[in-house]
Amino acid sequence: MESQKRILAIDDEEGVRNAFILALEDTDYTVETVSTGEEGLEKAAANTPDLVFLDLHMPGIGGIETLYRLQKDWPQVPVYIVTAFHERYFKELEQAVADGLSFELIRKPAEAELICAVVRGTLETVARDDTP
């Protein structure tokens, strides 16, 4: 059963944040959005999310630093980096992989159908992984 799983979307673009809300509004998932990495970490500390969508480039501590902090404190929470699929962005992420961080990618801008597929797939996978 997938009731009330919590999804946290961290992105400084209002349009992107709204895309996640609209994509998941008819599901049983709870969606919270914030516009900075700092706010995202505060939200996670207050109530651990089940899945995080994280923008790569934001004002403040930015996506990479937010990713490091998320995985340090909540290594079990899957993170999708929301980014354009371009080599110059991937270079930044290769270092994170080399440092042992684990994440998936979703291309920006992400359409509702893709967001739903990723959320269902990831959270159902986590549920299965948790099954004894």
Add this chain to the structure above:
Amino acid sequence: MSTITRFALFVTGNSSRAERTTDVVRNTLKQYLNGSFNLEVIDVLSNAASAERHEIFATPTLIRLGPPPNARVIGDLSSSGSLAAALHLRELAAEKS
């Protein structure tokens, strides 16, 4: 004559999560197709051009490249049953038996 079915799996990096996904996919293909498949595992981070060419929108993504019907599965690659249905593996296995 046995036809090799080609698949491409797009993952992010070489994390334990990516390795687990690769294992599930490979084992599922072995289960249904024995040795008559080719699976190429592609790290999107070091192959952005390949991801672009195959219109990859998220990882992990598994594509059946051919022979037809072509198909793709995005996000949840952890269930052998779901993979088999999405990639028409049962039909392929029946053809080969």
